[in-house]
Amino acid sequence: MKKRLGKFEFQIMKMMWSRDKASVRDVWEKFYPERKLAYTTIATLMKKLEEKGFLRHEEVDRTYIYYPVVSQDNVSHGMLKDITDSFFNGSTADLVSMLIQNENLSEKELDKIQQNIDEYRMNIERGTKDD
Secondary structure (H helix, E strand, O other): OOOOOOHHHHHHHHHHHHHOOEEHHHHHHHHHHHHOOOHHHHHHHHHHHHHOOOEEEEEEOOEEEEEEOOOHHHHHHHHHHHHHHHHHOOOHHHHHHHHHHHOOOOHHHHHHHHHHHHHHHHHHHHOOOOO
């Protein structure tokens, strides 16, 4: 999927993935205390998310109930690929190097990264790497 999500659209989608289904009112009530956006603004954003192919809706008692049609993993992977392509000329190694050098990673985080690398290498050797 090549359609992009804005920062707030991604926040809405995170809420949708956590709840599976929600009305515009549900989303508005979640975000109103911090963002003070009008109900119609949320309705417009959700309609745009539907037009972009991230959400669909069903009508229940004259209320649109929206639900996600793409997974969080799919969207996150696409966004990460866009970042890798745009800022690192497609080099995942350069992206990971920047994160390691600039993010003050804890020993636990470094161990987890190393564990992931080791598991990935073992899967390649076994011919079971997920593509």
